[in-house]
Amino acid sequence: MSRKPMVRPGGRSARVQQAVHTAVRELQAEVGRPELTVPMIAARAGVTPSTIYRRWGDLQELLSDVAVERLRPEAPPEDHGRLLDDLRSWAEQFLEEMAAPTGRAYLRDALLGDPDGDNAGRCSDYAAEQIGTVLARAVERGEDVPDVDTVIDRVVAPVMYRILFRPDGLTGAYAHRLAEEALEGFSAGR
Structure with missing residues (x-):
C-alpha cells in the first residue's frame, strides 16, 4: 500500500x-x-x-514528494505579447530546468517514489497549467491557438523523451523548433 x-x-x-x-x-x-x-x-x-x-x-516516497514540490513552477510564464514568442520562451526555460542536473535528479526522485503515478500526474498538471496560461493570453489577444494537449504532445513529450533517453542536442534552438512545430497550422502571430 x-x-x-x-x-x-x-x-x-x-x-x-x-x-x-x-x-x-x-x-x-x-x-x-x-x-x-x-x-x-x-x-x-x-x-x-x-x-x-x-x-x-519510506525515504524514497518522501524524496519523491519533495521533488514534485520543487518541480512546481514558482511564477506564471512570461508574457512576450505573441504566442510564438511566449511558447518559445516557455519551452526553452522548461528544457533548461528539466535537463539541468538538479532537474534530472528531481525527475528521477519524483518518479522513483511514485508507484501509482500520482506524482507524474502532478508534474504533468504543472506543465499543462503553464501552457494553459500561455494559450489563454494568446486567445485574449485574438490569436488562433492549439489545445493544451497538442502542445504537451509536441513540446513537453519530446523534451522529456530526449532528457531521459537521448540527451544530446538539448539546446534553446531545439526548444524553439518544437514550439514552432507545435503551432503549425495555427496563425500563432506569425
Missing part, C-alpha cells in the same frame, strides 16, 4: 510537511542525497521518524 502525504491547507500537518521538506533540501545540500536517512531528516525537522514513516511510507 502506497502512502501519500495528506495535503491540508494549514495547521500542524502543513507545518510538519514544511519542516520535513526543508530538512530534506538542507541535508541534501549539506551531506548529499545518498547519505540521507529518515532519522537524520526527522531530527533536523524536529519530528519523530515514525511521523515520517506514517506520513510518507
